Amino acid sequence: MRSKIDPGGQSDAGKGKSESQEPxxxxxxxxxxxxxxxxxxxxxxxxxxxxxxxxxxxxxxxxxxxxxxxxxAGKSELIERLVEQVYEGIGAFVGARLDGQSGGAVWLRVYIESVAEYMLGHQTQLAALGEIFSHFRTADGAPRYGIASSEPIYVALEKVFLEGQQSGEFRAFDVRVMAVSLQAGIDNMFAYWSAHPEHDLTAYARELAGIFEHATRADSRARD
Amino acid sequence: MRSKIDPGGQSDAGKGKSESQEPxxxxxxxxxxxxxxxxxxxxxxxxxxxxxxxxxxxxxxxxxxxxxxxxxAGKSELIERLVEQVYEGIGAFVGARLDGQSGGAVWLRVYIESVAEYMLGHQTQLAALGEIFSHFRTADGAPRYGIASSEPIYVALEKVFLEGQQSGEFRAFDVRVMAVSLQAGIDNMFAYWSAHPEHDLTAYARELAGIFEHATRADSRARD
DNA sequence: TCAATTTTTGACCGCATGGCCAAAATTTTA
DNA sequence: TAAAATTTTGGCCATGCGGTCAAAAATTGA
Structure with missing residues (x-):
């Protein structure tokens, strides 16, 4: 017999009441x-x-x-709950590290290196997340988590870049391309490390931070 | 009836004579x-x-x-021939553009922008290639074209970076991380453009080239 | 204790897949 | 033209998939 709580799978999905309260x-x-x-x-x-x-x-x-x-309710609901859970974990970790950081270059380095630190402790979760992002599709065949789902991250990065440009810390560049490229560099850092576990991930992150430090900083500045 | 040329699918694969001559x-x-x-x-x-x-x-x-x-011989052989064909196309195009280029920064910009130009004319081919790279697996379940298959590209890029560093044109950086990050940026440029076809791919490529120009150039240099 | 409820099991369904093959159709060769 | 070789067809196979369900088991509550 089915539970009276929610016939048809104990799902939280869709068509419920206007408030998305947890059952x-x-x-x-x-x-x-x-x-x-x-x-x-x-x-x-x-x-x-x-x-x-x-x-x-x-x-x-x-x-x-x-x-x-x-x-x-189905495999789709399982995968979506999984993604939510992993997202919350990484968001909380990186968010805590970033909280209170000021200055674009410092923020950027902390962002990159704290994501790398999280990767070190959650390799399996992130490997699964990567698989889901590239494979999971909606019923109509469209990618469920495509590049479009990175939009909130891009927007957040753009905000940091714009502030740095206004303060004169960063040079003039297209903030969208910079945001997409930085996130690509971070995602690929994990993929590369997964294929080459002997590679020092922490050192990789330091180096990647250096790349984007040089890529973003104002031109006239001397080396630090 | 099967052809006498190659019973079991007219394949070129494996176990043939030592010379891999085309049938x-x-x-x-x-x-x-x-x-x-x-x-x-x-x-x-x-x-x-x-x-x-x-x-x-x-x-x-x-x-x-x-x-x-x-x-x-099977679906696998079809996919592998497809990948070979696409690879040859892009290799020939970009190779011709790069031939005779000298100077690390110039080479880098030509590389990025010529790949983008190829993308403009071969969107379908490259979309298929991306799908194959992330989905196609060998019989034992391992990725057929993983990050490891980008190794030749990484090696080629590292060579350019090393020469630029020796000539003083480039700053000191880890050439492996730079190579991986550049290729990630290029691959993601295509993915982003596929999701946002309204975005000017040529302008994106110019901007991406600028990012890596700043990321690689020697520190003391003034802006050009 | 024992009935009501929740949870688990394992068999079963329709469907799509890659591959296989005998027979038919077509093209080449003599 | 006729025999031989090549190419194509369309049905068939075993396999694995997500999902469903009646029945059994376990838990809960009075």
Whole structure:
């Protein structure tokens, strides 16, 4: 029998009331959902998105496949909760490091290096996230998390760049291209490190920060 | 009946003689292979790698599915020939533009801008290539074209950077990180332009070249 | 204790995939 | 023209997918 709480999968999705309030979940319910998400992260990171079937995820979690369908409305909901969770983790970590930083160049270096530090401790999560970003599609075939979903990051970076330009700390450059290129450099830092784990990630981040320090700073300034 | 030339698909793959000589192909044979590869490019670019089945590719080419199996040893061989073809195209174009260029900064700008120019005329091919790079896996599940397959590009870029550093044109920086970051910036330029076709790709390339010009040049130099 | 409820199981469904092959159609060769 | 070789067709196969469901098990509450 289905639970009376939410027939058709205990989902939080869509068509609910105007307020997106969390449905109350029992302790067991939350634990199961967390367990399933963890298994999904490990499976996707280890075998790739395409081979991370519900059967594989269930096997890794040590449960029956039907349990996933019972706790999530479908595979899509599972993946979206996973992405939310990973996003919140990295956002909180980097946000704390950036809080109170002032000065564009300093901010930029702290941003790059704190993301790298987070990567060091959450390799599996981020590998899964990368797989999901490049593979997960909506029902109509369009990428669910494409470049468009990086827009909030681009906007935040542009704001930092604009302030630095107004203060004279940064040279004149196209802030959109700089934001896209910086984020590309950071994303690729993780991909490169994943393929070459022997490479010192911390040193890589320092070097990457140096690249964008030189790329952004005002021209007339002497070396520091 | 199977052709006597190569039972089991008219493949060029593996286990053949020590010399990797091309098997002779009739005019029709070459035309069919080209037609199938073209249909594969269009299908992958339009629908994504995961949904580009042999049936979809055959339908786009206006042929029966079995024809693909007859002319290629399998889907893998088709994809690998496709990648080779696209690679040759972009290599020839960019190589011609770079030929005879001297000076690290000039070389870098020509490299970035000529890749962008190629993108303008070959959007479909490059979209398919991107899908293949992130999705295509070998039989054992490992990525067929991962970051490791960019190694030759990294090595070539490192060579340019090292020469520039020795001549004093470039500052001291880690050439590997610079090479990886530049290539990431170029790859992402295409991805961004695909998502935002209204963005002026040529202007983007100019700006990206500016970023790496500032990132690489010797510190003491004044602006030009 | 025992009935009501929640949770789990494992079998099953329709569907799409890559690959296979006998037969038919077409082209080449003699 | 006729035999031989090549090419194409279309149906078939086993496999794995996400999702569903009746029944069983476990938990909860009176």
């Amino acid at each position: 109350e979940r029992s302790f067991i319910e939350k634990a199961r959902r967390a367990q399933i998400i963890d298994a999904a992260v490990e499976t996707i990171a280890a075998r790739g998105f395409a081979k991370a079937s519900l059967a594989q995820i269930a096997e890794r979690a040590g449960i029956s496949k039907g349990v996933i369908s019972y706790h999530f | 002779e192909r009739s005019f029709i044979e070459k035309a069919r292979r080209a037609q199938i590869i073209d249909a594969a490019v269009e299908t992958i670019a339009a629908r994504g790698f995961a949904k580009a089945s042999l049936a979809q590719i055959a339908e786009r080419a206006g042929i029966s599915k079995g024809v693909i199996s007859y002319h290629f």
